[in-house]
Amino acid sequence: MSIKVYIPRDSSALAVGAEKVAFAIAAEAKARGADIEIVRNGSRGLYWLETMVEVATDQGRVAYGPVTVKDVPALFDADFIHGKPHALSLGLTEEIDWLKKQQRLTFARVGVTNPVCLNDYIAHDGYKGLNNALKLSGADIVKTVTDSGLRGRGGAAFPTGIKWNTVLGCASEQKYIVCNADEGDSGTYSDRMIMEGDPFVLIEGMTIAAIAVGATQGYIYLRSEYPHALIALNEAIDAANKAGYLGDDILGSGKAFHLEVRRAAGAYVCGEETSLLESLEGKRGLVRFKPPLPAIEGLFGKPTVVNNVISLASVPIILDKGAQFYADYGMGRSRGTLPIQLAGNLKHCGLVELAFGATLRELLYDFGGGSATGKQIRAVQVGGPLGAFLPESQFDTPLDYEEFSKIWAVLGHGGIVAFDDTVDMSKMARYAFEFCAVESCGKCTPCRIGSTRGVEVIDKIRAGTDHAKNIQLVRDLSDTMLNGSLCALGGMTPYPVLSALNHFPQDFGVSAETKLA
Amino acid sequence: MSDLQTTQEVSGIIDALIIKHQHQPGALLPLLHAIQDSIGYVPETAYLPISKALSLSVAEVHGVVTFYHHFRLHKPGRHIMQICRAESCQAMGSEALEAHAKKCLNVDYHQTTADDAITLEPIYCLGNCALSPSVMIDDEVYGRVSATDLEALIAEARA
Numbered sequence: 001m002s003i004k005v006y007i008p009r010d011s012s013a014l015a016v017g018a019e020k021v022a023f024a025i026a027a028e029a030k031a032r033g034a035d036i037e038i039v040r041n042g043s044r045g046l047y048w049l050e051t052m053v054e055v056a057t058d059q060g061r062v063a064y065g066p067v068t069v070k071d072v073p074a075l076f077d078a079d080f081i082h083g084k085p086h087a088l089s090l091g092l093t094e095e096i097d098w099l100k101k102q103q104r105l106t107f108a109r110v111g112v113t114n115p116v117c118l119n120d121y122i123a124h125d126g127y128k129g130l131n132n133a134l135k136l137s138g139a140d141i142v143k144t145v146t147d148s149g150l151r152g153r154g155g156a157a158f159p160t161g162i163k164w165n166t167v168l169g170c171a172s173e174q175k176y177i178v179c180n181a182d183e184g185d186s187g188t189y190s191d192r193m194i195m196e197g198d199p200f201v202l203i204e205g206m207t208i209a210a211i212a213v214g215a216t217q218g219y220i221y222l223r224s225e226y227p228h229a230l231i232a233l234n235e236a237i238d239a240a241n242k243a244g245y246l247g248d249d250i251l252g253s254g255k256a257f258h259l260e261v262r263r264a265a266g267a268y269v270c271g272e273e274t275s276l277l278e279s280l281e282g283k284r285g286l287v288r289f290k291p292p293l294p295a296i297e298g299l300f301g302k303p304t305v306v307n308n309v310i311s312l313a314s315v316p317i318i319l320d321k322g323a324q325f326y327a328d329y330g331m332g333r334s335r336g337t338l339p340i341q342l343a344g345n346l347k348h349c350g351l352v353e354l355a356f357g358a359t360l361r362e363l364l365y366d367f368g369g370g371s372a373t374g375k376q377i378r379a380v381q382v383g384g385p386l387g388a389f390l391p392e393s394q395f396d397t398p399l400d401y402e403e404f405s406k407i408w409a410v411l412g413h414g415g416i417v418a419f420d421d422t423v424d425m426s427k428m429a430r431y432a433f434e435f436c437a438v439e440s441c442g443k444c445t446p447c448r449i450g451s452t453r454g455v456e457v458i459d460k461i462r463a464g465t466d467h468a469k470n471i472q473l474v475r476d477l478s479d480t481m482l483n484g485s486l487c488a489l490g491g492m493t494p495y496p497v498l499s500a501l502n503h504f505p506q507d508f509g510v511s512a513e514t515k516l517a
Numbered sequence: 518m519s520d521l522q523t524t525q526e527v528s529g530i531i532d533a534l535i536i537k538h539q540h541q542p543g544a545l546l547p548l549l550h551a552i553q554d555s556i557g558y559v560p561e562t563a564y565l566p567i568s569k570a571l572s573l574s575v576a577e578v579h580g581v582v583t584f585y586h587h588f589r590l591h592k593p594g595r596h597i598m599q600i601c602r603a604e605s606c607q608a609m610g611s612e613a614l615e616a617h618a619k620k621c622l623n624v625d626y627h628q629t630t631a632d633d634a635i636t637l638e639p640i641y642c643l644g645n646c647a648l649s650p651s652v653m654i655d656d657e658v659y660g661r662v663s664a665t666d667l668e669a670l671i672a673e674a675r676a
Binding site: 011012014015016045047048050183184185186187188189191192223224225226227262263264265266267268279280281282283284285300341342343344345349350351372381385415417418419420423428431435438439441 | 542543544545546547549550571577580581584585586587588603604605606607608609640641642643644645646647648649651653656657658659660661
């Protein structure tokens with residue numbers, strides 16, 4: 001029997017040469033007459049080790065990395081296809097400390113299975129949740145999700161079950177399930193990893209949602225920057241349709257659910273749910289006023305569940321193992337696990353799924369290994385471009401929605417971007433305003449005008465012009481945006497701006513004071 | 518996308534795509550994607566037939582095309598190079614990389630090189646934040662891109 005060799009198709013692995021490595025391994029195997037079968041899996045999320053190649057042995061999977069094309073002949077010389085030692089050997093994958101310390105529930109299969117092979121998915125506990133859901137009433141499915149404590153992983157942390165219950169309670173001929181896959185936050189890539197590495201778990205989660213609330217049509221609104229995710233999703237949707245897991249009669253239940261991927265078009269604001277719905281309807285992505293809530297009047301005016309990829313992908317395990325199993329992880333009102341994404345200036349960037357409650361310090365140093373440049377980590381931004389910057393004194397904050405809220409910060413979508421001591425925080429504050437100006441939908445004045453004025457005021461502060469007056473002005477402007485914006489884009493841009501100003505005042509003031517003196 | 522496409526050919530392609538996409542719910546974005554995928558941009562000559570088919574005004578179509586960063590109104594170079602400007606890449610030196618690209622290509626953002634090989638665009642996050650800084654050329658992402666890597670990518674695109 002052929003020996004299975006796993007080489008990721010994940011786009012970050014491809015970004016460091018996985019495709020070329022796969023070609024080289026195939027060619028070398030052919031030349032040497034080695035009988036191997038290459039499986040293109042998702043990434044295990046240890047990105048500094050990509051391209052990470054694994055081989056199946058009797059002892060389990062053995063990993064090698066980071067493998068480049070030039071390492072391939074030597075790997076064959078060392079007989080890596082039988083798991084033999086080589087300088088790049090990482091030992092048994094399951095024993096790698098970085099993975100062993102994690103609690104992978106949502107990411108249980110990512111990197112393990114062939115992402116687009118339905119049989120592989122089912123062999124690894126896939127569709128158990130849907131099978132259970134099909135035996136329950138819609139109300140019981142919703143109750144299970146509510147009891148699990150799952151909150152929206154897109155950033156807003158709204159209880160998923162409550163949202164579903166609103167849609168369940170609406171009488172309507174047509175309801176929709178919309179997956180927000182417009183993962184635009186810098187420092188986040190967990191949605192992408194799921195869609196490229198285990199698309200069936202998202203499809204299953206959406207199908208369960210549809211059965212729960214009585215929806216028959218689903219859309220995955222996928223950012224245009226993710227072409228590989230589009231391919232994987234479409235392959236998986238095709239396979240699910242053919243096998244009766246999607247379509248007019250799901251597994252003989254008589255219930256229909258059709259699913260389609262729609263490509264976004266590069267507007268960050270379309271990650272906001274009402275803007276996303278406008279975009280799906282074929283319009284400019286202008287944010288809607290709420291109420292009405294999308295759960296009541298959503299896509300094409302119909303009741304719509306809008307959930308993030310990770311929220312939906314966490315549903316199958318909840319329906320498989322029960323609400324209590326999931327709720328047993330976590331702390332306080334933050335139940336379950338959070339897929340954390342380490343990014344920026346860290347030695348070991350990657351995906352860490354842990355129960356809520358780990359501290360930033362553990363993530364930055366135990367997992368992240370400190371900064372990539374070897375300098376001191378000076379600031380981290382958690383929760384994307386609208387998240388606050390945290391200084392070292394706040395690194396012991398546990399990852400928990402409420403604990404972050406107490407220090408005027410957000411967990412958001414779980415992205416952590418680290419900066420070393422070369423960062424200029426006034427420049428980061430300027431960038432926050434600039435980003436808001438580029439991405440504002442233009443509907444509300446605080447965001448549309450405030451963002452541009454913000455850039456100008458920060459420029460004056462950086463130049464030392466009327467320093468004290470302009471510091472006050474940026475605070476006033478932030479107050480207006482915070483309280484007067486229609487959505488989180490304008491409403492949260494003050495988080496990075498004011499946190500930078502409050503925690504790193506020297507970056508805004510020293511040169512100005514020198515000039516004044 | 519071919520340089521030999523005549524106005525007539527382009528309009529034939531657009532008409533065929535309109536027929537293919539016009540009846541799906543929320544047809545405009547899928548249609549604009551299909552047009553840009555096949556001819557490289559959304560020409561203004563497409564506005565009128567699209568507006569008629571979808572019962573929209575020309576202004577509405579223009580509004581949608583220009584709202585989204587992804588859609589372009591003019592034919593780009595043979596390759597599109599997008600450099601990530603977001604925070605994770607900034608933390609790993611993307612600013613220097615942007616400057617280097619502009620210098621090597623002798624263009625600013627939203628411009629195309631004189632040899633028509635590369636259109637340079639900014640982008641805000643490619644989801645490759647674990648391997649910053651990132652550059653995307655057409656549909657392929659490149660991670661941990663150094664100045665030397667960038668030069669090699671440019672040379673490859675120009676070849």
